[in-house]
Amino acid sequence: MKQFITGISSSINCLQLWLRNVELFAFDETKVKRCKKQVFLWTAVDVDSKEVLGVYISGTRSGLDSYSFLKYVLRFCINKPVFIGDKALWYKWALQRLGLEYKHETFGDRNAVEQWYFPFKHRVKRFWKRFLYHSTNTSIKEWCLSYVILSRIWRFLFWHYRITHR
Secondary structure (H helix, E strand, C coil), rough: CEEEECCCCCCHHHHHHHHHHCCCCEEEEEEEEEEEEEEEEEEEEECCCCCCCEEEEECCCCCHHHHHHHHHHHCEEECCCEEEEECCHHHHHHHHHCCCCEECCCCCCHHHHHHHHHHHHHHHHHHCCCCCCCCCCCHHHHHHHHHHHHHHHHHHHHHHHHHHHH
């Protein structure tokens, strides 16, 4: 039931490009409807660059899910970043288990992940607030991967436009 999303090819050189030194990490989960059931979409965003570092889909929202997601995201970090999240109990357990520093914020730097969810949820509303009835976790994973890649391209083009038109 659990699905990880990564935009990394199998090339070692490509993997080295994705490893980064992240200072602050905002993470959260949101509900997404699949068929008549809810699945949870977990997202981690680099606070400084606003880049999505990982997305995870699970059928439940528990300490084990947050542990699996955070452990997966840490594979792409050179250091141990500070995690910023809300007051969910399952985060605290997973972060303590991984020996990571945790900072609770309702607004502030945590808005990086909420700013990613806003256009994502807006796009999913085009599907009447759920993915199609015959969707699978794999199809949701592939759609989310495409969305992450397109959002990175859009961010780059927007950044490039701002630089060239000053």
